[in-house]
Amino acid sequence: MKAQFSPDVADVLSAFGWSPERSVDPTPWTSPFEENGIPAHQEVTNFLTQFGGLNIKVSGPGINCAREPFELDPLLCLGEEDRFSEWGEELGVQLFPIGELDEGRFFLGMDERGAVYLVADWIARFGPWPEAIDALVRGVAPEEIST
Secondary structure (H helix, E strand, O other), rough: OOOOOOOHHHHHHHHHOOOOOOOOHHHHHHHHHHHHHOOOOHHHHHHHHHOOOOEEOOOOOOOOOOOOOOOOOHHHHOHHHHHHHHHHHHHHOOOOOEEEEOOOOOEEEEEEOOOOEOOOEEEEEEEEOOOOHHHHHHHOOEEOOOO
C-alpha cells in the first residue's frame, strides 16, 4: 500500500526525508527481532519499506494532544521484545516494534493488520497506517486500550 497524505502532512514528512516513491530495504530493522523470536509480518515490512529510518521532529500544539517527535527505527526498541510479545498476547495480535515516540518516552508498534500502537506500561492505538502517521504528525491522541 502506498501512503496518501494531506498536503500539510506530506510537507512535514517530506522535510524529514519521506517521498511517495521512497523504498528502502527493511531487513536491517527486522532481522534482529526475527532472530529473537518476533517475526516481521507483511504489514510491518511494507511500512518500513516506506518509512523506516525517518526521524520526524514535530512539536507544538496539535489537534487534541501535543505534537511529539517520533522516530521510525525498530532498533531503538531492542531489549524490549518481552514488552511487545506480552502486549501482543494480551491483545491477541502480533505486535512488532517500529520505533519511538517523544524521544524514547514511548515505543511504537504495529500489528499484522497495520494498526499502530503506543506501547508503554499501558497501551493505546493510533489506528491503521497511513492514518496513524497522519495522527502522529498532526497531534491526534491515540485511543487508550483498557485490558
